[in-house]
Amino acid sequence: MVLPTKLKAQNDGAVAAGIAGGLLAIGAGIAAIKQMEEQAELKATQYILANHPELSSFSLKTLDFDGKKLKDMSAVSVISYKIQEFTPEDKPELNGKKQVxxxxxxxxxxxxxxxxxxxxxxxxxxKEEWMHMMVAYVKVSSSEKDESTLESTLKEGRVVNKGVKVKSKLVIPFFKLHGDMYVVTDYSEDMKLVYNERSLGIFLKATKDLVQMGRGDLIRIHEFLFADEG
Incomplete structure (x- = not known):
């Protein structure tokens, strides 16, 4: 079938307009995410300045906004920031204490x-507090209960979907649960840690919110805090 030239031009124009509109929407979404990232990073910096005067020279960078889509942002339950201290000097190196x-x-x-x-x-x-959290989490998620074994294994390896791996070997396997099953440990006065097969859950006692941290976030945080070890 041959379309009349005018109709074909109209169709081509509509397609082009649709593509342009889609690109504009994508661009607007990316811009909105970037704006939220900058807004949240500023607020995180203000929180540190107001509540942690011991941090007098530090770098603060968002860990996990990369790759987020605008429609997914409302489902995000935790944002993580890498913080590292440094000695003020010309062209300083980030070589001080790390925190998240x-x-x-x-x-x-x-x-x-x-x-x-x-x-x-x-x-x-x-990193000490993070290690305590990971030991408590893996302890409730697996049959390994010896805390010194857990700590040494976590220092060498990392938490993945099925347990703790050291290099390519699964050293501490997690319990296999159904998606609607949860195992809970009362970690501190602020939070409980919750294990199921999909993520690390953190139940905040003050707000009664259950937030979820994916395995990818756990790996990135662990690698940041312990990059200089092992």
Whole structure:
């Protein structure tokens, strides 16, 4: 079938307009994500300045905004920030203490105006605290209960979907659970740690929110904190 030239031109124009509109929408989504990332990073910096005066020279960088889509942002339950201290000098190196700042979100933290920071709970940890958390998490997720064994294995390896791997070997396998099964440990006065097969759950006692951390986030945090070891 041969389309009349005018009709074909109209169709081509409509297709081009649709593609252009789609690209504009994608561009707007990317811009909105970038704006939220910058807004949240500024707020994280303000939190550190207001609450941790011991940090007088530091770098703060968002760990996990990369690859996020605008439509998925409302489902995000934790944003992580890498923090590392340094000695002020010309062209300083990041070689000081490392910490991770968590921004735990509550339902409705994103609205038409952007981010509602009243619905974010901040939690700063260093590598010792992270190791304690991971030991408690793996302890409740597996049959291995010896904490010294857990700590030494975690220092050498990393948490993956099926357990703790050292290099390519699964050293500590996790329990196999159904998707609607949970195992809980009362970790601290602030939180409980929750294991199921999909993620690390952190139940915040103050807000009664259950936030989920994917395995990829666990790996990135662990590698950041322990990159200089092993």
């Amino acid at each position: 700042l968590f921004a735990f979100t509550s339902q409705g933290w994103i609205n038409q105006n952007g981010i509602d920071f009243d619905k974010i709970t901040w939690y700063l940890i260093d």
